Amino acid sequence: MSEPQDPLRSLFRQAGEFGQSRATSAPVAHIADRGRRAYRRRLAAVAAGTCLVIGGSSAAAVALLANGHVPAPPAVSPSPAHPSPVRSDGTRPDAPTGAPTRLPSESLAPSGSTASSGTSSPPSPPSRTATTPPPTGTPPTTTPPAFSAPPG
DSSP, X not given: OOOOOOHHHHHHHHHHHHHHHHOOOOOHHHHHHHHHHHHHHHHHHHHHHHHHXXXXXXXXXXXXXXXXXXXXXXXXXXXXXXXXXXXXXXXXXXXXXXXXXXXXXXXXXXXXXXXXXXXXXXXXXXXXOOOOOOOTTSXXXXXXXXXXXXXX
C-alpha cells in the first residue's frame, strides 16, 4: 500500500534533509562556558538566600530580645565630676520645684544652736520655703540621672 503523495509532506522532508546537512555541534569551549555561567548563577543564588536567612533571623532575634530588655543600673552610683551650684537659700537649682533639697553640711538643728552644746531640747523641724504645686492634670516629669563610665 502506498500512501498518497502530499506536497506539504515532501517539503518538510526536503527541509529536514537540508537542516541535517548543515547542522554541526557546538564547540566544547562554548558548552563549558555555558556550564560555568550556570554554576556561578546557582552559587550566587545560594549565597544570596543564605544571607537573607541569616539577616532575617538576626533581625528577628534582636527584635525579640530588645522588647523586654531594660538596662540594669550601675552597681555604684558615680560621683559628680563638679559640684552643682547652690543658691543663697540653701537649695540647688537642679532640684525639683516641689521639694527643695538642703545641702548635706546643714544640720537639722535650728540655727544658733550647736550639736555639741549640752542642751537636751529636741531640735525643731527645718523650715521649708513655700513653693507652688505643679498644675493639675499634668504629672511631674523626672529625668533619670546621667551615668558615666568609671575611670579606668
